[in-house]
Amino acid sequence: MQDEGLNIGFSKRTLQRDIREISNIFGINISYSNTAKGYYISDSESENMNFQRMIEAFDIFNSLEIAQDLSTIVQVENRRPQGTENLYGLIHAIKNKLQLKFAYQKFWEEEPSNRVVEPYALKEFKNRWYLMAKDLLDNCIKSFALDRIADLEITNKTFFNSDSLHLEEQYRYCFGIISPTDSNPVDIVLSFDPIQGKYIKSLPLHHTQKVLVDNTQELQIQLKLCVTHDLIMELLSFGDNVKVLKPTSLKNEIKRAHQSAYEQYANK
Numbered sequence: 640m641q642d643e644g645l646n647i648g649f650s651k652r653t654l655q656r657d658i659r660e661i662s663n664i665f666g667i668n669i670s671y672s673n674t675a676k677g678y679y680i681s682d683s684e685s686e687n688m689n690f691q692r693m694i695e696a697f698d699i700f701n702s703l704e705i706a707q708d709l710s711t712i713v714q715v716e717n718r719r720p721q722g723t724e725n726l727y728g729l730i731h732a733i734k735n736k737l738q739l740k741f742a743y744q745k746f747w748e749e750e751p752s753n754r755v756v757e758p759y760a761l762k763e764f765k766n767r768w769y770l771m772a773k774d775l776l777d778n779c780i781k782s783f784a785l786d787r788i789a790d791l792e793i794t795n796k797t798f799f800n801s802d803s804l805h806l807e808e809q810y811r812y813c814f815g816i817i818s819p820t821d822s823n824p825v826d827i828v829l830s831f832d833p834i835q836g837k838y839i840k841s842l843p844l845h846h847t848q849k850v851l852v853d854n855t856q857e858l859q860i861q862l863k864l865c866v867t868h869d870l871i872m873e874l875l876s877f878g879d880n881v882k883v884l885k886p887t888s889l890k891n892e893i894k895r896a897h898q899s900a901y902e903q904y905a906n907k
Contacts, residue, residue, distance in 0.1 A: 722768055722785025726761070729770055729785075732793050733758045736800055739772070740792040743783055751789065756781075757798045759806050764816045764869075771806060771816075780806065782816040814845055815869025827862040828885040835880040844873070859884070871896070
């Protein structure tokens, strides 16, 4: 390699070894382009996003390492990480296609239930981590919050994860971790006030987001999503800063939710 006056040499064998190590440790695939006469990262958009998040975490870690007294200059949320102690074991099971056994506690049930699952992926949503896996009780792909998993056991029983191939497609048009079983994605049009619109442009709600109108009166966007509980809760969190324009069914559902909330205070 040459950079002006700098001359650094290494063998092709060393380079190939380093590329393998990068792939094994960081999950980043590097390929050679005969056209461009150089190497490039050949990951898909979703894989590249994982890489960008890893670099973001690395930057934060280095910044915290450099700072001596963090209490006055770095203020993090006052919450305890929950369930992340199992991340390494879960990643090991996913990569090696090993079935898992664990006890799972739903918030609306008094007693935990025992599960045997085929783990496919890990998904982050609103400061929680979820295991995406096929529950062998009914052969349905479900999300399991890591903070509600107990007595995790990584078995020696392997599986062929054919269903995991459809996982990304199944969640492609979903907001959050709830996967619809009986609905198709629809075009959703939302109108935000100008101030809230700046936040929505800087941090899009979903990868399908398209800007339709952007002026001093409103930001109007279009999304292609399935209407799920997670999406409804997100829209309600914006209060009067957002108005649902389409579809009518979603608009009416948001209106009913706001009306119900108002009625809790109307007679107080």
